[in-house]
Amino acid sequence: MTEALKTELVNFSELTGEAGSARRAELARHVATLFALTSDRCSDEQVDIYDSVLLRLVDMVEDEVRRYVADQMSSLRRGPEETIRRLADDEIEVAEPILLRSTVLREADLIKIAEKRGNAHRFAIAQREVLSEELTDVLVRRGDLKVKRKVASNDGACLSDASIMALISDAASDATLQLSLSERADLAEAHIASLISVASEEVRRKLHAAGRGHEAERVEEAADIAAQRMSNQYWLGRYDFETARSRVLLLAKRGMVNEAALRRFASEDRFAEAVATFAWLVRCGVEEVSHWMVRPDPEPFVILAKASGFSSITVGSLLAIGPWRHRLTPDVRSDAMAMFERMTIAEAKRKMAHWNNNVLH
Template sequence: MSESIQTELVNFSMLEEAATQEQREELTRNVVNLYSLTSATCSKEQIDIYDAVLMRLADLVSDDGRSHMAETLAKLRRAPESVVLKLANDIIDVARPLLETSTILRDADLIEIAKKQSQDHMHAIAGRDVLSEMVTDVLVENGDKPVKHRLAANHGAAFSDQSVNKLLHAAEDDQELQLSLGLRGDLHDDYIVRLIAIASEQVRQRLVEQGEGGAASRIPQAARLAAQRMSNEYWLARYDFETAQEAVLGRFGRNGLSEQLLRRFAEEDRFPEAVVTFACLAGIGLSEAMHWMVRVDTQPFVVMARACGLTPMTVQALLKIGPWRHRLSADMRMETFNRYQSLNRDKARRMVAMWRDQRMAS
């Protein structure tokens, strides 16, 4: 990133020495608004430039200025990572929109924020459309009553057995939490029995009423959530594959890609970068790799992973990131891995060759 390009966008020397606070605020709004209008077509280098500029501007403006930044960036699928992470760690009035909606924040980011920031930050995270068990484990362990209430009422949140047990324990003297847990559709029978045993008579009656008359009013929301979880496009829209492709190929080149790099991206929860690397190593298009690594039917991925000679460690890491973290149960993940291990590599190569012949023939 050249200094000349940066200074063409913002003259920081003048801004720090001569500009009034009002001018700084106005310039910051203009820059972030400009980025929001052009983000879809920005190159990786341009995004990096905006990232550096917005990082410096964030230190020069008021809470209101940073709030505008956060609200604008939270709506974007392609947003500069560094400034998003900076603002997500800001005071809650700034951080909230990013914590609630930004797809730029990875699970590792959310976990770190939940551990070191306030209960308000955890409450914002608890309202995200999609939450993995890794994140909810931290929120249940460290969150106060409002955090637990919002989590229990969030049907996009997945819970480990450990977290469900903790929520049930917390619900023993908490009717609101009892009701929220009772209205979830993902509790196992054993947990439902335990919930009924601790629920107050008032909560039991409300659950019965919801089951009889109130269920119809929840059908649209339930149907929407179910449709989202079943839709490949919903999950793919959460990630910026274009920037990832430019970044990976620009930094490593096709000759610099390796299985070791692929596994590193998986371990760092960098799903778009992992998809790009997998596509290059497998010799398939990015669009094809994107769809293979989001769908619940994992057979195409299994065959290609075996044909490419990916090691078990890499395959296991890939099955735990991105959409598969949410869409595959532990049993589905194990079944997929067992199919990979039992598949002969020569047979996998023949299957890949047959797919390519069919594609050329069509």
């Protein structure tokens, strides 16, 4: 059966010599189209057969035909891995659809290509829906400005601290990169401060002197966006607290609002529901609690949580969700937990008694 399938797909004896050129192209297109139509129904053995046949064919045809095969393979959930790997490492005209879309390619394949190929290949990879930290590290380290801009504007790119700082450094002289970075949702407070520092008047002057007034205006826009992100209201504006409050009130009527429910919301990173639940448990307003749970200094929240008798597990989980996932550094989070552990409930209640609304806000 295997030999029959091979014979049905391609008779390689017909493909030799100059006379077989058109036939090679026709067969490559035919086999690629056939596999694309039937890939979900193929057994693993059949996929392997297609792989061996296509791999041989793509080495026998011109760029245009290889591009056609790559287009057919690029959107498949399962496919001939060796062929796809071969096409991804081809000239960019061929490799582009595979690098942009193929989920068959493994991360190790993408990293290898990003390391050894040129910026055209890196730019295509930078447009993928999801990019790991390890892959973006390579793209940022090896890529040109065009690649870096694309990585910075890709919401699906996970950026390591090293990559973010490298991009911010490069952004000192590039308004487009500054603007893309300023719009990312995953920058920590320290990163935002660094971004503001490079989006300076000096940069604007340089851009004006070079006759790039439009870019100078974009630098100022990037700085404004980054500054806005440092405010509590920027972060809080991303959540629907009214709907969350209504959901929590329904749960409360059923007797289902407790610390366990709060931890569940925290584990699912449902920040708005966690805020509404915490507010209900401590008998405070949702708006007031939301401001405590967004500020870069978590001390008021920690004291209130201690005074209200919450466990360290609950407090630790809340310090790692929503805006605090981005705004608190590991050191700040660790210091907050240490303060919570040291403080007694009585001490926390005394601090609460001496506070006023101005301090809490």
